Every structure is written in C-alpha cells, then in structure tokens.
Amino acid sequence: MVKSAPSPIASRKPSKLEGIKENSNFLREPVATEILQDTTHFTENAVQLLKYHGSYQQDNRDNRTKGQEKDYQFMLRTKNPGGLVPPQLYLALDKLADEYGNHTLRVTTRQGFQMHGILKKNLKIAIATIVKNLGTTLGACGDINRNVMAPPAPFKNRPEYQYAWEYAQNIADLLSAQTGAYYEIWLDGEKAISAEEDPEVKAARQRNGNGTIIHNNEEPIYGTHYMPRKFKICVTVPGDNSVDLYSQDLTLVVITNKKGQLEGFNIFAGGGLGRTHGKEETFARLADPIGYVAKDDVYDVVKAIVATQRDYGDRTDRRHARLKYLINDWGVDKFRTQVEEYFGKPVEAFKPLPEFKYHDFLGWNEQGDGKLFLGISIDNGRIKDEGSFQLKTALREIVEQLNLSIRLTPNHNLIFYDIEPDSKEAIQEILNSHGVVSDPDKIEPLERYAMACPALPTCGLAITESERAIPGILERIRTLLDKVGLQNEHFVVRMTGCPNGCARPYLAELGFVGSAPESYQLWLGGSPNQTRLAQPYTEKLHHNDLESFLEPIFVYFKKSRKSKESFGDFCDRVGFDAIREFTATYDPQTNGANKSRHRVNLKAEVYSKLKEVAQSQSKPMTQLVTEALEAYFQNLS
Numbered sequence: 151m152v153k154s155a156p157s158p159i160a161s162r163k164p165s166k167l168e169g170i171k172e173n174s175n176f177l178r179e180p181v182a183t184e185i186l187q188d189t190t191h192f193t194e195n196a197v198q199l200l201k202y203h204g205s206y207q208q209d210n211r212d213n214r215t216k217g218q219e220k221d222y223q224f225m226l227r228t229k230n231p232g233g234l235v236p237p238q239l240y241l242a243l244d245k246l247a248d249e250y251g252n253h254t255l256r257v258t259t260r261q262g263f264q265m266h267g268i269l270k271k272n273l274k275i276a277i278a279t280i281v282k283n284l285g286t287t288l289g290a291c292g293d294i295n296r297n298v299m300a301p302p303a304p305f306k307n308r309p310e311y312q313y314a315w316e317y318a319q320n321i322a323d324l325l326s327a328q329t330g331a332y333y334e335i336w337l338d339g340e341k342a343i344s345a346e347e348d349p350e351v352k353a354a355r356q357r358n359g360n361g362t363i364i365h366n367n368e369e370p371i372y373g374t375h376y377m378p379r380k381f382k383i384c385v386t387v388p389g390d391n392s393v394d395l396y397s398q399d400l401t402l403v404v405i406t407n408k409k410g411q412l413e414g415f416n417i418f419a420g421g422g423l424g425r426t427h428g429k430e431e432t433f434a435r436l437a438d439p440i441g442y443v444a445k446d447d448v449y450d451v452v453k454a455i456v457a458t459q460r461d462y463g464d465r466t467d468r469r470h471a472r473l474k475y476l477i478n479d480w481g482v483d484k485f486r487t488q489v490e491e492y493f494g495k496p497v498e499a500f501k502p503l504p505e506f507k508y509h510d511f512l513g514w515n516e517q518g519d520g521k522l523f524l525g526i527s528i529d530n531g532r533i534k535d536e537g538s539f540q541l542k543t544a545l546r547e548i549v550e551q552l553n554l555s556i557r558l559t560p561n562h563n564l565i566f567y568d569i570e571p572d573s574k575e576a577i578q579e580i581l582n583s584h585g586v587v588s589d590p591d592k593i594e595p596l597e598r599y600a601m602a603c604p605a606l607p608t609c610g611l612a613i614t615e616s617e618r619a620i621p622g623i624l625e626r627i628r629t630l631l632d633k634v635g636l637q638n639e640h641f642v643v644r645m646t647g648c649p650n651g652c653a654r655p656y657l658a659e660l661g662f663v664g665s666a667p668e669s670y671q672l673w674l675g676g677s678p679n680q681t682r683l684a685q686p687y688t689e690k691l692h693h694n695d696l697e698s699f700l701e702p703i704f705v706y707f708k709k710s711r712k713s714k715e716s717f718g719d720f721c722d723r724v725g726f727d728a729i730r731e732f733t734a735t736y737d738p739q740t741n742g743a744n745k746s747r748h749r750v751n752l753k754a755e756v757y758s759k760l761k762e763v764a765q766s767q768s769k770p771m772t773q774l775v776t777e778a779l780e781a782y783f784q785n786l787s
Contacts, residue, residue: 162466170195171293171375176329176368177202185335190270191222202294202376203332204229204287205273208266212607224268225608226251226276227290231322232300232315232385233261233558233565235285237549240556242283244546250276254542257531257562259601259653260297260382262290266608277336288332293377295325295456299384299393302557303511304567307518309410310387317402317415317448318385323351324449325383325456327376328369354449362450362457362492371456378463379471381456382422385415391506393560394654394680396436397421399473400455402448405501414444416501419455419485420477423651426469427665434656434683435474438482440489441497454492458485508642508679510561510598512590514574522574523567526586527593530602530617531562537762544584548577561601595640596624601654605647605664612647614664620645622757623662623696630697634704641717642678645670656684659718665690672699674729675721684718687726702736703729 173179180196181203192200197207206225213221228243235243243263247255252267268276277287290297300318305311333341355370356363364373383400384393395401401418421437443451455473464470477485490496512525528541535542548554548566552573557565569577581588590598603609605616624643631639644658649671655661657680661673669690676684691699703721706729711720721729752760764774 164465165468167198167293167468168375168465170198174199176331176374177327178329178331178334182331182335185270185274188271190219192270199292202289202292202327203335204277204290205268206291206610208608208610210267210607222270223266223608224270224273226265226268226273226280226287227258228263228280229286229288229290229297229322230262230558231298232318233302233556233560234315234319235263235556235558237553237555239280239283239285240549241546242279242285244542244549246276246279247542254532254534256604257528257533257558257564258297259531259560259562259603261299261302261558261560262297263558264604266604274336281333281337289325289327291380293379293381294327294372295322295377295381295383298322298325299382299386299398299560301386301390301392301509302559302565303390303392303509303515304517304523304557304565306521308387309412310404310406313404313406313412314385314387317404320348320351321383321385321402321449321452323347324355324452325371325381327372328355330368351449354453357450357453359450359453359457360492360494361461362453371453372460375465377456377460378465379468381459381473383452389504389506390509391679391681392509392511394657395421395506396681397423397654397657398437399459400452401437402452403503405442412445414442414498414501415448416442416503417451417455417497420474420482422472422474423654423656424472425649425651425656427649427671429469432469434651435478436683438477439500440482440486442499442501443497447493451489451493451497454489457492458488462488506679506681510563510590511559511565512563512593512598513588517567520571521567522569522571523565524569524577524588525559525563525565525590526581526588527590527598528563529597530600530620532617533564536758538585539762540584541586544580544586547580547584551576551580561599594624594628596628596643597621599640600624600643600645602645603647603652609647611650612664614647614667614669616645616647616653616662616664619693620662621761622752623693625761626696627660627700630700631704634701634708636704636708639717642676642680654680657682658684659716659721662691668693674703674718674726676718677722678716678718682718682722685726687729701738702733702741705736705741706732 177199181199184192184196192207204227208223208225209220210223243255247253247265250268250272251265256264258264298318298321300314303311333339363370367373382398384395384398385402386393386395387404398421403416405414407413417440418437419440423434425432425434459473463476512527515523517523533542554566587593602616602620605612641659643660644653644655645662646653646655647664649663655663656673658676661684662670665671669692671686672688672691673684674687676682707717707720
C-alpha cells in the first residue's frame with residue numbers, strides 16, 4: 151500500500167470548511183439563524199457547524215421518493231466521558247427517543263448514545279432536555295476533541311481504573327469547546343447546571359506553555375479554526391484494550407506505583423482508521439509510543455500534542471488532516487521534538503507495559519467493594535423493543551426501580567454498576583421477563599464480539615448495509631464454520647457500510663468494509679485483542695458469494711492452524727499468498743466439504759421474526775427454514 155503525502159501544504163489553499171469555521175463567530179452562524187426558520191433542514195454551511203453541537207443532518211434513504219424533497223431527519227449524539235450515563239440522563243434519553251426519535255437508542259463505539267429520526271423542529275427541545283438532565287452533545291462531532299474513552303469496568307479495588315475514569319473526565323473538560331454558542335442557541339443563553347470543574351483543569355486550560363494557548367480568544371486552545379479534523383482520545387490501564395487504544399489520536403495509559411498511587415501516564419499517539427477507497431494515500435494506522443509524563447504534567451502535555459496537530463495538521467486536504475498523517479509524514483522523533491517545544495521540557499522514556507488484552511466485562515461480576523456490576527450485551531448497540539425482545543423496556547424499568555448509573559462500553563454494550571447484592575434477583579427477573587440474555591456464555595460468540603456501524607438508511611456516507619446486514623452475515627458464517635468442522639470456533643467480526651471505519655473493522659480478525667451496493671472489501675489478519683492491523687484481502691465481495699469465498703479460507707485454517715491459534719493470527723502468520731494459493735486449487739469434494747449451499751434473501755421483517763423464533767426455541771435459523779420448507783413441500787404433494 152502506497153502511503154505518500156499530498157503535495158506540500160504551503161502550496162495549497164485551505165479547504166472550504168476552514169472558511170466556514172472562520173466566519174461562524176465561534177460556531178454560532180448560520181446555525182443560530184436557521185434554527186429559527188420554519189424549514190425541514192439546514193443549509194450546507196450550517197450542517198457543517200451543526201456537527202460541533204452534536205448533530206448530523208441525515209436523509210432516510212428508505213423513504214426517498216423521486217421528485218420529492220428528501221426525508222430530512224437528524225441524528226443526535228451525546229458526549230459521555232468514560233461512558234458515564236447517570237440514571238436521570240438515561241431516563242430522559244429513553245423518553246426523548248419515543249417522543250421525538252425512532253423509538254430506539256444506539257450505543258456508539260465511543261461510549262456515547264445516538265438518537266435517530268429527530269425532526270428539525272424538535273432538535274432544540276431535544277438538546278435542551280439532554281443538557282437539563284446532566285448530559286451534553288457539545289463536541290460529540292466536528293473538528294474537535296471527541297468523547298474521551300476509558301475502560302467501563304467499575305473495579306473499586308483496582309485504583310488504576312478509577313484514575314482512568316477521573317482523567318477521562320478531566321481531559322474532556324480541558325478540551326471542551328469554550329464558545330458560548332451552544333448554550334445561546336439551544337438553551338437561550340441559560341448555562342447548564344453541571345459538576346464543578348476540577349480547579350487544576352481550569353488553570354491548565356489558561357496556562358500558556360510555549361504557544362499552546364491563543365490569547366484574547368473565545369477558544370484559548372482551539373482558536374478561530376478549531377482542529378484540522380476530529381481528534382480522538384482515550385485513557386486506559388496497563389493490559390486493558392477494551393478501548394481499542396491503538397486506534398486513537400492520543401492514548402494515555404495510567405501508571406501507578408506498588409501502593410496503587412498514580413505516578414503518571416504512558417503516551418501513545420497517531421492512531422486512526424478512516425480511509426478512502428481508491429486513495430492509497432489514505433490508510434489505517436496504529437498509534438506509536440511517544441513517551442511518559444508525570445501526573446502533574448499530564449494536562450500540559452495533552453495541550454502540547456493538541457497544539458502540534460492544531461498548528462501543523464493539514465488544513466488543505468481533509469483526507470490528510472488527521473494526526474496520524476502528520477506523524478507518518480514527520481516521523482515519531484520530529485513529532486516528539488515539536489511536542490516538547492510546546493511542553494517546555496523533554497518527554498520521559500516510555501515505561502514497560504504488559505501485553506494488552508481485549509475485555510468486554512459482560513455478565514455478573516464483583517466490583518471489589520462488596521457490590522456487583524452487570525454487563526449486558528446489546529446487538530449492534532441498538533436498544534429497542536421488538537416482539538418478545540423488550541430490551542428498551544427492561545433497561546428503563548431497572549433504572550426507574552433501582553436508580554442505577556450506567557457505563558457504556560467501547561464495544562457498544564452497557565454496564566450497570568454499584569448494584570447491591572440483594573438487588574440481583576430483581577434485576578435478573580426483569581431481564582428474564584423481557585427476553586434479555588444476561589449470561590454471556592449463552593450468547594453466540596460471533597455475535598458477542600462483533601460490531602457494526604448504523605450505515606443505511608440514515609448515514610449519508612454509507613455505500614451499503616452494515617447494522618441491518620450483519621445478523622444475517624454472522625448466521626451464515628456460523629453455518630459455514632459448522633459445515634467445515636469448526637463448530638467451536640469464533641473470532642472478531644466487524645462491519646462498516648463505508649471505509650471511514652466507525653466500527654473499527656481494520657482491527658478485526660475478519661473485517662467487512664462497504665465498497666459497493668451489497669458488496670464489501672474484506673480485511674483479514676487482525677488480532678483477537680485488536681493490537682494489530684488487518685490487511686485488505688479482496689476489494690469487492692458480493693454478499694451472495696460469501697460462502698463460496700470464505701469456505702476455502704476456513705478449510706485452510708482448519709487444516710494448517712497451530713494449536714489454539716486464532717483465525718486472525720493464522721491469517722497473519724501464513725500470509726495472503728499462501729491463502730490464495732490454497733483457495734485457487736480448492737475443491738469442495740476433495741477437501742472434505744460439501745458444495746456451497748444455495749441461499750435466498752428474506753424481507754427484513756421476516757428475518758426478524760425468524761431470528762426471534764429461533765432464539766426462543768434455541769434452534770439455528772437454518773434448521774427452522776429447512777423444516778418449514780419441507781413441511782410446505784409435503785403439503786404441496
């Protein structure tokens with residue numbers, strides 16, 4: 151893959167969006183004017199600025215009618231550092247989804263919530279309600295620091311996890327937009343009641359360093375133009391990769407002493423997954439280790455890294471604007487030198503770390519102080535009521551009855567915590583009565599570790615299906631694995647409807663990336679713990695060809711894997727040339743597998759009903775379809 155930089159930045163003009171930001175009066179106009187207009191949508195300039203306020207203008211492509219206006223609606227995204235959702239906020243979001251949205255909530259892969267289907271006329275009341283109930287959407291989108299992630303596990307006997315939560319919140323506060331536009335537009339100037347900001351954070355925001363602050367500016371850190379592109383941060387602990395730390399622009403790893411006291415942070419920088427099909431100069435990239443900083447200096451070094459990207463990131467080509475390209479073009483040493491110039495002193499040497507592992511924290515767990523926490527798996531992050539599966543109702547009842555706080559997870563699941571042991575039975579009864587599985591061992595492993603982005607019909611970037619397609623894809627992969635004798639095998643599958651990588655498919659063992667209608671680019675070779683990039687294996691796989699394409703790869707894996715070797719590790723070890731050589735000569739008959747089965751498409755509502763019945767009867771969907779068709783043909787005769 152060619153990873154060349156565009157032509158020198160100095161010879162090119164800033165992108166159009168830089169002018170929109172410059173002329174916005176710090177994100178006010180034209181949003182402030184257009185929200186008052188009786189229209190169904192915003193102009194393009196306002197749409198670009200609306201993102202900073204936490205909303206994307208969308209068009210429901212399922213409802214498009216030729217010759218008529220688009221079906222405009224809005225996605226609203228919350229910003230929840232470390233995934234924290236207080237009970238009051240959750241109940242407000244649940245109600246808003248029914249009153250103004252599409253009756254669902256979606257947990258994002260950055261530990262926030264998204265609501266879909268909001269009309270322009272309801273956008274102001276929806277945002278105001280969120281803010282008045284201890285939430286915010288400010289900075290959930292746009293060229294700004296996004297939601298700061300952290301491991302969601304509430305271990306009270308492991309202080310490093312508590313530090314990760316604390317500093318995720320503090321860094322989110324440090325880098326929050328300071329413009330008054332948000333409260334002026336959505337709350338008529340009324341400042342929200344919120345937790346008091348840490349005095350150290352407030353002081354650090356104004357501390358100049360060596361050029362990190364822009365004086366006499368409404369945005370002392372971001373300035374008039376904000377960042378060149380979005381900026382993503384996480385705080386984690388040694389060994390915990392529940393946050394996909396290598397995919398972040400900036401990662402801080404908590405370092406404690408033997409007494410559990412915070413000493414400082416290891417720093418990674420330069421990760422990012424967004425790319426563009428056919429543009430070889432765009433690519434997924436893992437973050438590099440940069441160094442170590444003592445706890446008293448952490449806010450200053452974060453500002454130094456942000457300032458380096460702010461001042462030297464590419465503002466002429468948005469495809470080349472992320473921090474990963476700056477570090478790729480400069481090299482780590484030059485980047486570190488510039489950061490140290492802003493920081494005012496050398497960054498210390500990187501501290502040794504253990505191997506990072508992926509954790510999902512599902513099921514019932516002890517949190518270390520006598521209380522419990524419960525991780526609930528949510529298919530594709532979609533909280534909904536559908537038939538006998540009443541997840542949305544169950545979660546609402548638990549919060550209403552027990553007033554529990556929530557931590558959203560980076561794998562779009564959910565954790566209730568600080569649960570008194572004598573409340574366990576009541577919670578379990580609510581889940582059981584609403585068809586919600588709480589035992590992770592009863593979840594199909596392919597589904598447990600999979601992620602998909604929303605894609606069609608609402609995402610404007612989607613090329614093909616993702617969230618609506620992945621249940622069927624996983625079912626077909628499971629059937630194929632069973633067929634070739636890999637009944638107990640599972641691996642990390644991730645799917646997106648476009649190459650932007652929102653569900654982080656480039657770190658999966660098997661990644662599907664939308665490349666054309668009903669077709670996907672296939673990526674192989676990521677690790678089970680998401681610490682290695684996958685690589686593109688084929689550019690366009692039509693979903694109808696899934697079984698015939700994957701069968702020889704799975705058979706080769708079965709025949710040639712090492713003991714306990716994962717699918718991703720196998721693909722990385724043997725390499726694509728060996729896989730292609732095997733598949734080129736593969737014969738289903740001589741290689742011990744039957745010919746690929748024929749398949750038919752089902753309507754979405756029929757598929758949903760089939761899945762519901764299959765789950766209730768603990769049978770594979772394929773078995774139910776086969777039985778039903780056999781009975782149908784018998785009646786014909």
